[in-house]
Amino acid sequence: MATPSLGTLEAWMQAVVMHPEGAEAGLRSQPARRFIAPAARDPSAVVLPSKQLNSLERLEIYAHMYYARLVEVMEGEYPTVRQVLGPSAFSAACRGYIARHPSRSRLLNGLSASFPDFLARTLPRTHRHRLAVDIARIERAMEDVFDAPASTPMTAAEFAAVADRTRLWTNPALVLLKLRYPANTFMNALRRGGRPRIPRPRATRVIVFRRGFQVLRRDQEPEQFRLLQALVAGQPLAAAVRASIGRRAGSAERVAQRLRGWFAEWAGAHLFVR
Secondary structure, three states: OOOOOHHHHHHHHHHHHOOOOOHHHHHHOHHHHHHOHHHHOOHHHOOOOOOOOOHHHHHHHHHHHHHHHHHHHHHHHOHHHHHHHOHHHHHHHHHHHHHHOOOOOOOOOOOOOOHHHHHHHHOOOOHHHHHHHHHHHHHHHHHHHHHOOOOOEOOHHHHHOOOOOOOOEEOOOEEEEEEOOOHHHHHHHHHOOOOOOOOOOOOEEEEEEEEOOEEEEEEOOHHHHHHHHHHHOOOOHHHHHHHHOOHHHOOHHHHHHHHHHHHHHHHHOOOEEO
16 A cells, blocks of 8 residues: 555544544545545554554544543533433434534634534424523523623713614624523523423523623513614614514603613623723
């Protein structure tokens, strides 16, 4: 066998160790055979045995660690999903996801970007599993918000001077989520050490944001959420309020009181920036 180039060796090794069924299946796979066909019959032509392990066993170590390391990363990103599904089911879901969405970057922060959608497609349709999907959306948003660029929040004086036709700029470290289950409430109960029951469906609206270096999440009222959506979409302040507050919202005084409360909450959360 002619000596393969370094690039060919790297591509072959990747095809072998990233195969979802292990190194032995990877050796026989079409991608690996395309790079170094003789290794399918005799991997020692590429990887020498050691005193304790044959060539296939040495490759299996790398194949096992590839998936084990990436599953470990996802365990850190989705701790509550793991708690709800259980360690075994969570690990199986991660391995299935990685097999279909292998890492394409030297960075790991984007590895699990599509994991919530994957769970929505593949998990059973029970309340527990649907809740896990919503929790995954929150925990993914927490990762995205943590990595979002920094910004300078508006001061109280700047906020007080905002005119009706002003467009407010929202913090790039902000994600708005419409969910089918009260996932944020469930997560809070777990964090406090409780053992909450799996809830029944109830539409909820959650914001995930970063204030300084702290990632936070909060439930929002429906009209409060609609107003924030309109502001994120770029509507001027007065137009956003008109589009978001329903006719049954109460008296003008009641509406003004609610708006003051919402904007005070958002300003304290640094949701609006210069």
